[in-house]
Structure formats: structure tokens, C-alpha cells
Ligand SMILES: *[C@@H]1O[C@H](CO)[C@@H](O)[C@H](O)[C@H]1NC(C)=O
Ligand SMILES: *[C@@H]1O[C@H](CO)[C@@H](O)[C@H](O)[C@H]1NC(C)=O
Ligand SMILES: *[C@@H]1O[C@H](CO)[C@@H](O)[C@H](O)[C@H]1NC(C)=O
Ligand SMILES: *[C@@H]1O[C@H](CO)[C@@H](O)[C@H](O)[C@H]1NC(C)=O
């Protein structure tokens with residue numbers, strides 16, 4: 386064999402090896418890059434997807450809720466290590482209510498004394514949850530919806546909307562109750578051992594209030610717009626703190642409130658009702674609502690299913706944008722994302 390050919394063939398062979406090496410390195414690099422990008426995208430869109438929700442996500446996934454929440458599902462309640470999660474979610478850079486800043490110290494103190502930060506076991510165990518969110522609207526008066534409401538897996542109520550004396554219209558079971566220091570029951574008459582109370586923290590004083598109550602210190606009433614509860618009728622294991630990320634989701638992604646308001650205008654915050662519905666999107670597979678109809682033009686009708694306040698109280702409220710919320714709910718009902726019982 387002529388040596389020239391041999392060298393040529395040899396170099397060709399060598400070239401092929403080099404080429405193969407390049408290809409191999411290329412493929413490995415591409416795979417690595419793909420993996421890293423995938424991780425990056427996943428991290429961006431699904432910050433700390435809870436193991437519980439992940440399980441549910443596979444068995445009983447509701448795409449409509451998923452889209453609404455902009456693919457961001459988070460643990461709904463704060464745990465003792467909330468600071469780590471706040472960094473991932475960016476809530477460490479925002480003041481309360483949409484972040485944890487200025488409340489961390491009190492949240493640390495309070496969370497140290499709350500033994501649980503997940504859903505109650507008997508609720509967690511239900512794989513496909515049918516939930517009803519019961520608003521406090523006057524439309525529930527004489528509705529006789531009590532039995533129907535009690536038939537759901539999860540019943541979410543809000544603030545001091547009573548069950549006692551209104552069972553026929555609003556039912557008697559309460560799985561979750563969302564409230565804040567000015568709206569939580571303080572009369573043991575309303576105690577329910579089967580309720581988990583979800584506290585919303587709107588201001589540093591709210592976190593301070595909770596840490597004072599849990600450590601049996603004197604409760605300061607300074608900084609509240611109405612006298613807060615001076616005692617806790619619930620046990621520490623019944624309390625949870627709502628993740629501020631959910632408040633931010635409601636305000637910015639769902640209601641599209643501006644992040645800054647002019648000095649002449651009161652900053653708008655979502656109502657407890659719309660926060661409760663968003664919390665339900667995080668935990669439930671089907672969401673029905675009742676008691677959410679507010680007709681702002683008929684000022685004479687009663688605001689709540691209890692008490693004597695009229696719609697004019699709500700119409701004067703500068704902290705909420707009721708029409709924006711009603712528009713959002715109407716849209717959800719029209720698209721069959723939720724069902725309205727009233
Ligand atoms: C929940 O389910 C787990 C395992 O599936 C079981 O061990 C536990 O007893 C259940 N808890 C309740 C309260 O039903
Ligand atoms: C509810 O029913 C009671 C008794 O039947 C009646 O007196 C009252 O006017 C009703 N209220 C409304 C808002 O319809
Ligand atoms: C709490 O739940 C238990 C078990 O389901 C039930 O027997 C009890 O009646 C409930 N208590 C109240 C006040 O609803
Ligand atoms: C969804 O999230 C992305 C970033 O994560 C953001 O840019 C976008 O505005 C969000 N969309 C809605 C509708 O909130």
C-alpha cells in the first residue's frame with residue numbers, strides 16, 4: 386500500500402475521531418445546557434412547589450386555576466423557615482402586606498409558637514377537594530343554603546361572619562376562616578374546634594399582635610383601625626399565617642391594582658373574599674362561591690347576612706375596589722371556572 390494513501394487514510398481516520406469527539410462534547414454540552422435551562426425555567430415558574438400540591442397536581446389537576454395563578458403555586462401558609470422561601474419568591478424585598486419585610490422579627494416569634502404550617506391532615510388526605518367559599522353578603526339572608534354549603538369537603542368563611550344562629554342559611558361547618566386582628570372572633574361562643582384560622586398580615590402591627598398573644602404579653606392596641614381581639618379563642622395548632630405571596634397574586638396578577646398609588650388616593654387592597662377565593666384556587670380542585678353578590682347601586686340593601694349595616698358602608702370604602710372584584714368574579718363564572726350558588 387503506498388504510504389501516501391496510508392497517511393491520508395490515517396489522517397482521515399484521525400479527523401473522524403476528532404470530529405466524533407467534537408460531536409460528543411457538543412451533545413453533552415447541549416444536554417447540560419438544556420438541563421440547566423430547564424431547571425432555570427422551572428425554578429422561575431414554579432417556586433418551591435409544595436410536595437403536597439405536587440401530589441395533587443398529578444391526580445386532580447385543574448388547568449383553569451393553574452393558568453389563573455400564572456403557574457405559580459406556593460405553600461399557602463408561612464412556616465418557621467419562611468425567610469428562605471421569601472427569597473425565592475421575592476417577598477423578602479417587599480413590606481407587608483405583599484411581602485414579609487418589616488414583619489420578620491414578629492413573624493419569627495409567632496411562627497416559633499405555631500406547631501403546624503400545612504393543611505390539617507384530614508383535609509390534606511382528600512385527593513380532589515370540592516370547596517365552597519362563603520362570603521358575608523346579604524344575599525345569603527333567607528337563602529336556605531345551609532345544608533348545601535355543609536355538603537362540601539372544604540368550607541371557607543371569612544372574618545366574623547357568624548354561623549351561630551344562621552345555620553339554615555349559611556351552614557354550620559367551617560374548615561378555614563380567613564381573618565385579621567380586627568376581624569377575628571374573640572368571644573368563645575363562636576369557637577369551633579374543627580376550624581383552621583388563616584391570619585392575613587396587612588401591617589407589621591398585625592404580626593406584632595400575634596406574637597404578643599402567643600407569648601402572653603400585653604397586647605398593644607396602637608396602630609389598628611379598629612380595636613383588635615385582645616384574646617385568642619383558638620389553640621395555636623389551629624392558626625396559620627397566609628403567605629404574603631398570595632396577597633400579591635390577588636392584588637397584582639388577578640385584580641391588576643397598580644403597585645403605586647398617588648398621594649391623594651388610598652391604596653387599594655383586595656377584600657378578604659377575593660383572597661379566600663384565590664386561596665381556594667391553591668388548595669381545591671373545584672371552587673363554588675356563595676354570598677358574593679354586592680349591588681353597589683342599591684345602597685339600601687343590607688350588606689351582610691347578619692347585622693344591620695347597609696350597602697352604603699361598602700360603597701364608601703376607599704380601601705377596596707369592589708367593582709373590579711365583581712367584574713373579575715363575573716368573568717370567572719361566565720367562563721365556568723367557578724360556580725356561583727347565589
Ligand atoms: C391521612 O392519610 C395517611 C396515609 O394515607 C394516614 O396515615 C392518616 O391517618 C390519615 N389522616 C387522617 C386524619 O385521615
Ligand atoms: C327572611 O324571612 C323572614 C321570615 O320569613 C322575613 O321576615 C324577612 O323579611 C326575610 N328577609 C329577607 C331579606 O327576605
Ligand atoms: C368537629 O368534627 C367532629 C368529627 O368530624 C364532629 O364529631 C364534631 O361534631 C365537630 N364539631 C363541631 C363543633 O362542628
Ligand atoms: C406571569 O408571570 C410573568 C413572570 O413570571 C410575568 O411577567 C407576567 O406578567 C405574569 N402574568 C400575569 C397575567 O400575571
Ligand SMILES: *[C@@H]1O[C@H](CO)[C@@H](O)[C@H](O)[C@H]1NC(C)=O
Pocket residue numbers: 680681682683
Ligand atoms: C342593583 O340595584 C339597582 C337598584 O336597586 C337595580 O336597578 C339593579 O338592577 C341591580 N343590579 C343587579 C345586578 O342586581
Ligand SMILES: *[C@@H]1O[C@H](CO)[C@@H](O)[C@H](O)[C@H]1NC(C)=O
Pocket residue numbers: 685
Ligand atoms: C331605603 O329604605 C328606607 C326604609 O327602610 C326607605 O324609607 C327609603 O325610601 C329607601 N330608600 C331607597 C333609595 O330605596
Ligand SMILES: *[C@@H]1O[C@H](CO)[C@@H](O)[C@H](O)[C@H]1NC(C)=O
Pocket residue numbers: 692693
Ligand atoms: C338591627 O335592627 C333591628 C331592628 O331595627 C334590631 O332589633 C337589632 O338589634 C339590630 N341588630 C344589630 C346587630 O344592631
Ligand SMILES: *[C@@H]1O[C@H](CO)[C@@H](O)[C@H](O)[C@H]1NC(C)=O
Pocket residue numbers: 653706708709
Ligand atoms: C377599580 O377597578 C376598575 C377596573 O379595573 C378601574 O376601571 C377603576 O378605575 C378602579 N377604581 C378605583 C377607584 O381605583
